[in-house]
Amino acid sequence: MSDKFASNVTNHQSAHAGVAEIDRSASARILARSFYRELRASGYTPKQLLSISTELIDLITQDLQAERKGAA
Numbered sequence: 001m002s003d004k005f006a007s008n009v010t011n012h013q014s015a016h017a018g019v020a021e022i023d024r025s026a027s028a029r030i031l032a033r034s035f036y037r038e039l040r041a042s043g044y045t046p047k048q049l050l051s052i053s054t055e056l057i058d059l060i061t062q063d064l065q066a067e068r069k070g071a072a
Contacts, residue, residue, distance in 0.1 A: 039049055 036049065039052070044052070
């Protein structure tokens with residue numbers, strides 16, 4: 001494979017990865033807003049939503065710590 005062709009393929013893959021990351025970020029925002037609206041419509045208070053958010057952050061933190069221990 002020529003160097004020029006390989007470079008074009010690599011650049012295309014990098015651009016595609018960047019677009020996928022943007023799409024995933026946008027999807028996360030949409031999901032979070034939908035989740036928020038659904039919970040509020042179901043009667044959850046802002047204080048309860050904060051408690052839910054804190055629990056989610058704790059679970060994510062545990063996952064990240066487990067990944068770090070596994071990588072070490």
